[in-house]
Amino acid sequence: MSDPPLLELRDVAKAFGTQEAVRGVTEAFQAGEYVCILGASGCGKTTLLRLIAGFETPSRGDIALQGRSLVAVPPERRNVNLVFQDYALFPHLTVRANVEFGLEMRRVAAADRARRADAALALVDLPASGDRSPQQLSGGQRQRVAVARALVNEPAVLLLDEPLSALDRGLRQQMQAELRRIQRNVGITFLHVTHDQGEALSLADRVAVMHAGRFVQVGTPREIYERPRSRLVAEFVGASNVIPRARLTPWLGPSGAGDGVTLVRPERIEIAAQPMEGRAVVGTVRRTAYFGATVECLVDAAGLALVVHVPAAAAAGLTDGATVWLRIAAEAVVVLAEDEA
Amino acid sequence: MRVERRGRLVAATVGPAALFLLVFFLVPFGVVVIYALSPAAPGGGVGPGFTLEQLGRLWNADYLRIVGRSVRLAAVATLLTLAIAYPVAWAIARLERRRQLLPLLVIVVPSWINLLIKNYAWITILRREGLVNTALTGLGITSEPLPLLFTEGAVVVGLVHSYLPFMLLPIYAALDRIEPALIEAARDLGATPGRVFRRIVWPQSLAGVAAGCTFVFVLTLGSFVTPDLLGGARGMMIGNLIQNQILQVRNWPLGAALSVALTVVVVAAIGGALVLATRAQRGRTA
Amino acid sequence: MRPAARRALFGTVLAFVYAPILVVVVYSFNDSRLALAWQGFTLRWYRSLLASAEFRTALENTLVISLSATLLATALGTLLAVGIHFLRFPGRRALQALLYLPVVMPDIVMAVGLLALYVATHLTLGRMSVILAHVSFQISFVALVVGGRLQGFPVSLVEAARDLGAGPLAVLRRIVLPVIRPGIAAGAVVALTLSVDDFLITYFTAGAGASTLPIRIYAMVKRGVTPDVNALATLLLAFTIGVSLLALRGVGRRGGTEGAA
Numbered sequence: 001m002s003d004p005p006l007l008e009l010r011d012v013a014k015a016f017g018t019q020e021a022v023r024g025v026t027e028a029f030q031a032g033e034y035v036c037i038l039g040a041s042g043c044g045k046t047t048l049l050r051l052i053a054g055f056e057t058p059s060r061g062d063i064a065l066q067g068r069s070l071v072a073v074p075p076e077r078r079n080v081n082l083v084f085q086d087y088a089l090f091p092h093l094t095v096r097a098n099v100e101f102g103l104e105m106r107r108v109a110a111a112d113r114a115r116r117a118d119a120a121l122a123l124v125d126l127p128a129s130g131d132r133s134p135q136q137l138s139g140g141q142r143q144r145v146a147v148a149r150a151l152v153n154e155p156a157v158l159l160l161d162e163p164l165s166a167l168d169r170g171l172r173q174q175m176q177a178e179l180r181r182i183q184r185n186v187g188i189t190f191l192h193v194t195h196d197q198g199e200a201l202s203l204a205d206r207v208a209v210m211h212a213g214r215f216v217q218v219g220t221p222r223e224i225y226e227r228p229r230s231r232l233v234a235e236f237v238g239a240s241n242v243i244p245r246a247r248l249t250p251w252l253g254p255s256g257a258g259d260g261v262t263l264v265r266p267e268r269i270e271i272a273a274q275p276m277e278g279r280a281v282v283g284t285v286r287r288t289a290y291f292g293a294t295v296e297c298l299v300d301a302a303g304l305a306l307v308v309h310v311p312a313a314a315a316a317g318l319t320d321g322a323t324v325w326l327r328i329a330a331e332a333v334v335v336l337a338e339d340e341a
Numbered sequence: 342m343r344v345e346r347r348g349r350l351v352a353a354t355v356g357p358a359a360l361f362l363l364v365f366f367l368v369p370f371g372v373v374v375i376y377a378l379s380p381a382a383p384g385g386g387v388g389p390g391f392t393l394e395q396l397g398r399l400w401n402a403d404y405l406r407i408v409g410r411s412v413r414l415a416a417v418a419t420l421l422t423l424a425i426a427y428p429v430a431w432a433i434a435r436l437e438r439r440r441q442l443l444p445l446l447v448i449v450v451p452s453w454i455n456l457l458i459k460n461y462a463w464i465t466i467l468r469r470e471g472l473v474n475t476a477l478t479g480l481g482i483t484s485e486p487l488p489l490l491f492t493e494g495a496v497v498v499g500l501v502h503s504y505l506p507f508m509l510l511p512i513y514a515a516l517d518r519i520e521p522a523l524i525e526a527a528r529d530l531g532a533t534p535g536r537v538f539r540r541i542v543w544p545q546s547l548a549g550v551a552a553g554c555t556f557v558f559v560l561t562l563g564s565f566v567t568p569d570l571l572g573g574a575r576g577m578m579i580g581n582l583i584q585n586q587i588l589q590v591r592n593w594p595l596g597a598a599l600s601v602a603l604t605v606v607v608v609a610a611i612g613g614a615l616v617l618a619t620r621a622q623r624g625r626t627a
Numbered sequence: 628m629r630p631a632a633r634r635a636l637f638g639t640v641l642a643f644v645y646a647p648i649l650v651v652v653v654y655s656f657n658d659s660r661l662a663l664a665w666q667g668f669t670l671r672w673y674r675s676l677l678a679s680a681e682f683r684t685a686l687e688n689t690l691v692i693s694l695s696a697t698l699l700a701t702a703l704g705t706l707l708a709v710g711i712h713f714l715r716f717p718g719r720r721a722l723q724a725l726l727y728l729p730v731v732m733p734d735i736v737m738a739v740g741l742l743a744l745y746v747a748t749h750l751t752l753g754r755m756s757v758i759l760a761h762v763s764f765q766i767s768f769v770a771l772v773v774g775g776r777l778q779g780f781p782v783s784l785v786e787a788a789r790d791l792g793a794g795p796l797a798v799l800r801r802i803v804l805p806v807i808r809p810g811i812a813a814g815a816v817v818a819l820t821l822s823v824d825d826f827l828i829t830y831f832t833a834g835a836g837a838s839t840l841p842i843r844i845y846a847m848v849k850r851g852v853t854p855d856v857n858a859l860a861t862l863l864l865a866f867t868i869g870v871s872l873l874a875l876r877g878v879g880r881r882g883g884t885e886g887a888a
Contacts, residue, residue, distance in 0.1 A: 354710030369740025462647030563733025
């Protein structure tokens, strides 16, 4: 039995002058799920977030939270909170005063405020930082204060606008795990906007891939990665070999022929330096690149240039110019739909 | 609903100040314009009706002489200030960064001093029993004290002294923005210091020069205190004439007409400078 | 420029700029009625000045007028700058341009205009007429200084405050004003010095009993060069420089701890 959705977007669109930043998004989000909105810069994802937060008004369509329309409600009265990309911590207030701010605005008593603020800071693993000022904190710490400040208000939905993009790589991965832990802990719906596909795939219960103002595919990370619906999504999320279906007959046999375009992920192509059973096609390694855990080979076979990813441990014998055999299982082939305009 | 609240926000923040400016700045100016176009009342003040007579009365030998002198003195003061400020600004800009603050401060501090005091100081120096004359007669260079005060020259000295920082700062800002690498590159390519200045430094400093000249010209043209204290009858400028007409002769329409004329010249000078500046900016980024 | 030439240049210009002022200051301590011969150090001119009822009245008037005007102008000017910066409304650009008018308008024209307004509306000339006149040009300076300070203000701070439930008044009181406090202080200092130093506009709009320090100086100067003018001038000088230097240090210090997250 499905619960009524917590947050519903119905044909939401936003135009700035003649430019349409968001071109009709319809989607429903459940309570407690972690959703990543994934897209390149300029795809409209930040605008969509700001529409939900209330800093923009939709040109058409509706946004409903817990059944009630939000469109006429100003940001200060919506039960959603936003973690800003630049954190937007108030420089003249201490960390604790920052975190308490939302509670203060809603006239929560001082003792309660302090208790809840301390709980929020403990949740984000900054229990002793209450009396410091934001300028004294590192980027990662400020990010956590921003999350605490938003969460302490117990919003129905937490919006995060590229929260990790200002952090360096190692810190980012650490914070990803943190965000996941926090979300599991509080059970609030997180809407996390990002352009980093690795982040989206690893964090989210569901991923919404956004392009040119529309959701082009919404699904679990596995669905998005293994069953992309279009070339756009396929190429956005991970490396890919995009192959016309007709050219796959050496591997799939005559029954595998047909129209259209397919996707085969580089790690799903089996490769060996010796002949293999089944429909193994011979090819030549044009060049290899070493990535530590994996080796990437560019292979010419059956008139195609294929990218193959192999665990480095199994890459013996795969050198430039070597002769190799490739196998592609039918399950590894994903048929792609036409790209939307 | 949100629009209505926004309107109230605007009214609450911008409204009071805008209203104040309207009543105490725009309306007074409007009144002056009206007075300029009104006839003079017999006992002083303004009579009813509309006439261009007062504007026409501006075309009078005495008044024109004063107007002409004002423009002349303002121009001379501007050029002299430029001649003094430019080398100083250049010298400061060439110093290393941390040694620049002190000279700048030293030049700017006098701009905080009351104009009356600065001009009064020149009285003590230039009058018959003042510093200069006492020194000259004391050293035997002259036998009689020279009439230095209450001359056009005294006014110019006072103006230059008062408004030097206003010329120096914009020029310094423009010169400071020139990358030293440009000058070094020019020297490397064989340019003499003279050519470096003429072809590289001067053109890049023009924006600052224009700004400084506009400030100083506008400020000196409308000045009252300096010509009043240092100029006497022979150094009378527009500002003094206006004060005289309004507060002493009580010919409001004439005083108002002069005020309008002065404003027009000032606005034209500033507008012209802005147009030149934007055109120069566009030319440079083109 | 060679160091010797530079030193000569600085020295000459420095002498030109400071000599007159030094003369006034030095001779305010000269124990002699006739300006020039130095006849010993004395504070009698200061004593006679401070004992003079006219001086005390002028001082009181200056303080009352300038402090009241500055208070009012700072409030109005700050609100104006905040409104212009954060809100979009028709006529916004025109208003921004209008702000520059009092800065470029010659003093004499403003003085004449205000007097004309007062006469036409039969307003009695006194302290109030001067206060209102001062505010009319102070507002622009405050708005421009505060507006300059607002240029770098991160919009996200305002949005974050709204997101957390703050209405417009709370945003202003709790977020905007505290963060731009140094700018407001700077604007207030500019306004105060302009008001204390103002002569021409005050001269036109003050009634008989609203004489301020600059007006006293003018009256004394017109009467002739006397040592108490030197003393009064030196006092005013010390005040202006003192306030400006304090403000400069204050701005510098607070600027160091600034910075949004």
